[in-house]
Amino acid sequence: AHRAVYGPVLLDYRYLQNSAIYDRQFENDASLVATDEEFRIRHQHTLKRFWTLFQSIHNLGTSLSAYLRQLRDGVFVQQTYDVLIASTGGKQLLGEAIYLNGVALLLLDLMIPGPVRERILVAYYRWADTPPEAVVPVIELMRDTGFRAPRTERAGMKNSKMPYGPLGLYGRVTASLSQENSPGFDPNEWGSGLDDDKEDDGGRVPVNYPVDYLARAAPEQEIVLDVVGALANEDIYQKSRFYPSQTHRGAMLGKQTQILSVLLLFVPDTLRGDVALVREVLGKHCSDCTVIPIYLGICLDLSVVFQSFKAAKEAVAPFVSSQHLQRTLGLYVEGIEHVETRIANHLIEGALTEAYLLDNVSTVLDDIRAANVILRWIFLTRNSKRARLRSDLNEKIDDQRLLRYVLHTAQFEYQVKTIYGAALGDRQKRFNKLKQRVEEKLDELGKYFGTQLSTEGKSEDLARYFGQKLKGTMTEMTLQDPVLAGRRISELLNALSTVTRHHRVGSVIAVSQFLQETRALLSRLLRITNVTKDTRHTIEVVSGFSYCWGSLQSLTPILQDRIKTRPDTVIQLRSLVAKLIAVLEDPVERLALVPSESDIVDRICSFHSESLLGYVQGVLSVVPSSVFALMEGIAGVLDHLNQPRPRVRRTELLGLSQLELRG
Structure with missing residues (x-):
């Protein structure tokens, strides 16, 4: 409806070439003038916000290129390019800055089709007072690329309840930019092509897309190649301490791979001619999965993107061969069977206690790490453009099994984080209390052997050993250096085990019992000493879930059915939401480090929080609907039940109960 009304006044870039002709058409048609003025009044604020978005993306690219150029030229005294x-x-x-420039452009073209951008900019250009020299560079950058997302994908994006899907962000953006109580200006309604009625529903990807598009705002090629080389050869985020196993290399280098996949699109000559570099990047970073999550819920399948580039196509071929894909699938299917069993054992009631966790924290960490590496591969592979691979994966791990695996993994992580977080929270208090009790025990042992209470008389050596040496070691112990404290506690445990074999100690039952209690206290002290923020941080890192942001929507119907049949699933959903909350930190990771009086961080967090809340509300909407359905059924039964008589014979009770109707 809005398209039919406002279509004649929303013009594409052809207006810029023939503005006088179009202006005369407006002057000669009073209805066009009225429609034009109505649209301007209703949506001027919305157009201004779109202009701010487009201008900000343009400024990001130009400012970054200018800064990098000045850095190379030695303009800055305190910082040089070589040092940086x-x-x-x-x-x-450097990598993140260039990456963000590319991602902003890619998301823009995906979420707001080129013809829509052109119409928005022309409308703003006609009505705004902005000087032409400020508008023209933005107009050039926002020019239609020819890329069209599939029509079915655009429809799914507009109606998606998830914050991000293939098109999930798009509906959210247009809704937030529309004015309240006015006809919504939804760019999706205006189609995605100049002649979109003729458009292929399967979408369209132009030749050399997206490299020609990104070239409009590309930094210098040499700088990009320098950063690509650093990312390809080094673990610049130092994630190896979180993923010690080489089999988890894909997850370990996940963030670098995300940046690399975008940076390579800025250097098409490398994709066309440098087989060795591209093969090195793929072999090191994504040998098990060529689907890369470049932003929340948005993925690139490099096996498809690289098809237009000779060297890149040759380099990616070994990693998408049928033999390689089937071998990788088999390894991960075998892995999930093993991890499912491990997690199920951990989730048995009473199994995952604090004592067990602190004694086996390394084993538990390995299980969390393995579970998430497998989970990451499954979700990314489900986004692959290779139908055969998706089909084989779904045959081995269907939606029901995947949902069960996700919920159990989230529940396991939630319990571990809760127990470990509680131990870390009162670590100092518990350390001091246990330390004091051990000191008292050692002091009592020293007094025992230093008096005539001992059955074999006094022993000054044992009295000094327990009351001075061992107690002194305990007194000096602090948590400022937990590694040293743990070593000292282990030495004390060994010393007490050794001294128990002394004939004057081991032969006395009371003393042996006393030493056993002291060793038990030291064991508890060792556990609490080994609780560190580093371990908690490791748990947070390896349980990251940003790659699935938006992909969980496909599991929502199954999750709702599970809630209907098993209401206790809501408890597991709490664990899933807790796992998803960590995703909210990714978009503001760098912004949070910069002191600013602006509320931009709060607004970004609020946007993503509302998106997550919307997802949870959508899932839980099945609860009230199920309750009311049950109530409706109960009411229907009550309406058809015969009213019981005040007094009935006992033999008539079964017939009057109307069990068939109640059942």
């Missing part, structure tokens, strides 16, 4: 590219932090920032 040699430092770990510099490599991170």
Whole structure:
């Protein structure tokens, strides 16, 4: 309806070439003038916000290119390009800056089709007072690329309840930019092509897309290649301490792979001619899965993107061969069977206690790490463009099994984080209390052997050993250096085990019992000493879930059916939401480090929080609907039940109960 009304006044870039002709058409048609003025009044604020978005993306690219150029030219006295590219932090920032520039452009073209951008910019250009020299560069960058997302995908995006899906962000953006109580300006309604009635529903990807598009705002090729080389050869985020096994290399280098996949699109000559570099990147970073999550819920399948580039196509071929894919699938299916059993054992009531967790934290961490590596591969592979691979995966791990695996993994992690977090929270208090009790025990042992209470008389050596040496070691112990404290506690445990074999100690039952109690206290002290923030941070890192943001929507109907049949699933859903909350930190990871009076971090967090809340509300909407359905059924039964008589014979009770109707 809005398209029919406003279509004639929303013009594409052809207006810029023939503005006088179009202006005369408006002057000669009073209805066009009225419609034009109505649209301007209703949606001027919305157009202004779209302009701010487009201008910000343009400024990001131009500012970044200018800064990098000045850095190479030595304009900055306190910082040089060589120093920056040699430092770990510099490599991170350079890679992330170029990556964000590329992702902003890719998401823009996916979420707001080119013809829609053109109509928005022309409308803003006609009505705004912005100088032409400020508008023209933005207009050039926002020019239609020819890329069209499949029509079915666009429809799914508009109606998606998830914050991000193939098109989930798009509906959210247009809704937030529309004015309240006015006809919504939904760019999706205006189609995605100049002649979109003729458009192929399967979408369209132009030749050399997206490299030609990204070239509009590309930094210098040499700088991009320097950053690509650093990312390809080093673990710049130092994730190896979280993933010690080489089999988890894909997850370990996940963030670097995400950045690399976008940076490579800025250097098409490398994709066309440098087989060795591309093969090195693929072999090291994504040999088990060529589907890369470049942003929340948005993925690139490199096996498809690289088809237009000779070297890249040749480099990716070994990693998408049928033999390689089937071998990888078999390894992960075998892995999930093993991990499912391990997690099920952990989730048995009473199995995962604090004592067990602190004694076996390394084993538990291995299980969490393995579970999430497998989970990551499954979700990414489900986004593959290879139908055969998706079909084989679904045959081995269907939606029901995947949902069960996700819920059990989330529940396991939630319990571990809860127990470990509680231990870490009162670690100092418990350490001091246990330390005091051990000191008292050692002091009592020293007094025992230093008096005539001993059955074999006094022993000054044992009295000094327990009351001075061992007690002194305990007194000096602090949590400032937990590694040293743990070593000292282990030495004390060994010393007490050794001294028990002394004939004057082991022969006395009371003393042996006393030493056993002391060793038990030391064991508890050792457990609490080994509780560290580093371990908790490791748990947070390996349980990251940003790759699935948006992909869980496909499991929502099954999750709702599970809630209907098993209401206790809501408890597992709590664990799943807790796992998803960590995703909210990714978009503001760098912003949170910059002191600013702006509320931009709060607004970004609020946006993603509302999106997560919307997902949870959508899932839980089945609860009230199920309750009311049950109530409706009960009411229907009551309406058809015969009213019982005040007094009935006992033999008539079975007939009057109307069990068939109640059942």
